[in-house]
Amino acid sequence: MNKTSLSNGLQTGVFAQNLIFYDVTDSTNTRAKEILKRRPLPEGTVLVAARQTAGRGTGGHRWESATSESLLFSLILQTPLRLQPLSFVPAVALVCTLREHYDIEAHLKWPNDVLVGDRKLAGILCEGVSQPSLQTAWVVGVGVNVNQHIFAEPIRDIAVSMHNITGLSYSIENVFQDYMLEMERFYYHSPEDVIAAWQRYTRMIGQTIRATQDNQETTVKVIGISPEGYLQVEHADGQRETWMSATDLDIDRGY
Numbered sequence: 120m121n122k123t124s125l126s127n128g129l130q131t132g133v134f135a136q137n138l139i140f141y142d143v144t145d146s147t148n149t150r151a152k153e154i155l156k157r158r159p160l161p162e163g164t165v166l167v168a169a170r171q172t173a174g175r176g177t178g179g180h181r182w183e184s185a186t187s188e189s190l191l192f193s194l195i196l197q198t199p200l201r202l203q204p205l206s207f208v209p210a211v212a213l214v215c216t217l218r219e220h221y222d223i224e225a226h227l228k229w230p231n232d233v234l235v236g237d238r239k240l241a242g243i244l245c246e247g248v249s250q251p252s253l254q255t256a257w258v259v260g261v262g263v264n265v266n267q268h269i270f271a272e273p274i275r276d277i278a279v280s281m282h283n284i285t286g287l288s289y290s291i292e293n294v295f296q297d298y299m300l301e302m303e304r305f306y307y308h309s310p311e312d313v314i315a316a317w318q319r320y321t322r323m324i325g326q327t328i329r330a331t332q333d334n335q336e337t338t339v340k341v342i343g344i345s346p347e348g349y350l351q352v353e354h355a356d357g358q359r360e361t362w363m364s365a366t367d368l369d370i371d372r373g374y
Contacts, residue, residue, distance in 0.1 A: 120169050120187055124292045133163035134194065134303040135295075141166070145173040147193035148260035152248045155195070155256050163303075164195040167295070171262075188280075190263040190291050194302070197256050204310060204348030206231045206245045207317050209259055212302040213241055214320045220297045223284055227321040229341075229350045230365050233263075237372045238279035240264050263298070265289050277372065314344055328352075329371040332362075 122140040129135055137160070144150055147166040154160060168191045194209075210231035217223040217233075217240075225235050233241040244260040264280035266288055281289055305313060318324060323341045330337055339352035342359070350362040362368060 120291055122167075125167060125295055128292075129296050129299060131163075131299050131303045134306075135163065135165040135299045137161045137164040139164065139166045141168040143170045143172065144168045146171055146260070147191060148244060148246060148258050149173070151193045151195060151258045151260075152246065155248045155250050155258070157251070159197065159250055159252065159256070160195045162195070162197040165192050165299070166195075167192040187291060188264075188266045190261070190265050190294050190298070192261055192295070194259040194261070195256055196259065196306075197254070204313055204317070205257065205259075206243065207313050207348055208305050209243050209245075209261055209302060210241075211313055211316045211320060212305045213243075213261070213263065213298060215305070215316070216294070216298045216301045217281070218320075219301075221281065221285075221289075221294075223281060225320075227317055227323075228370065229321070229323060229344070229362075230348065235279050235284055238277055240279050240281070263294065265291055265294055310346065314346060314348065317348075318344055331369040333367055 122138055125140065126135070126138055141147070141150070147168050151160070151166050169187050171191050196205075207230070210227055210233055213233050214225045214227055217225040223235060225233055225240060228234055231243045232239055233243075241261065241263045246258045246260070247255045248258060250256055264278060266282045267280040268282060269275070270278045281287075281294075305316070324343060325341065327338060327340045330339065337354070339354055339360070341350065342353050343351045345351055345361060351359065352362060353359050
């Protein structure tokens with residue numbers, strides 16, 4: 120995998136037309152933020168790494184990766200059409216890519232976990248960074264498990280790769296190009312379309328789920344997603360609540 124192989128066959132108009140490639144780096148999100156603090160990067164710039172040594176996921180969790188087994192990249196958005204539901208776009212686009220291009224029945228867990236069954240196939244981390252111009256750019260970091268055969272013990276029972284599911288080996292370049300096309304398409308959709316797609320690709324709506332919030336375990340029924348992308352739930356006593364952030368919230372597996 121290299122810059123040329125990633126670019127050849129790319130069908131996007133903006134996304135990944137400016138591409139920065141690393142054989143090895145600590146984190147593409149870290150690299151992107153460091154560059155943006157010094158100078159702007161064009162809209163849709165993508166930083167791709169064959170391997171990361173310190174990839175990060177939501178909540179500061181480490182994202183495991185080995186050389187050329189994962190698709191690891193960060194996408195720069197200089198002029199987001201909207202902040203909400205920005206983090207839904209990469210998740211919805213990835214599920215669409217997996218279903219439409221690879222016949223893998225992935226689904227979504229709020230807010231942006233991509234699962235197959237009850238195992239996580241991808242991690243997504245959106246971070247804002249202030250540039251010298253004082254304009255905020257958004258860095259969308261994505262890690263997709265593509266060709267892993269086995270995972271390290273701490274995540275062996277909760278992670279899955281495309282290869283684990285089908286037994287096939289995949290071209291990371293092809294997965295990247297397919298994903299970029301779907302990501303660009305969904306990015307320019309209306310927020311209502313993105314929310315509708317998220318609801319179409321989740322199993323959570325109507326389900327009773329267990330979650331731990333502020334060290335308190337609770338059981339609620341998921342009744343929907345708000346226009347802003349917040350999770351709407353109902354307690355056993357009929358009281359309704361809107362969960363605005365997954366920070367300090369742990370939803371049990373299986374949803």
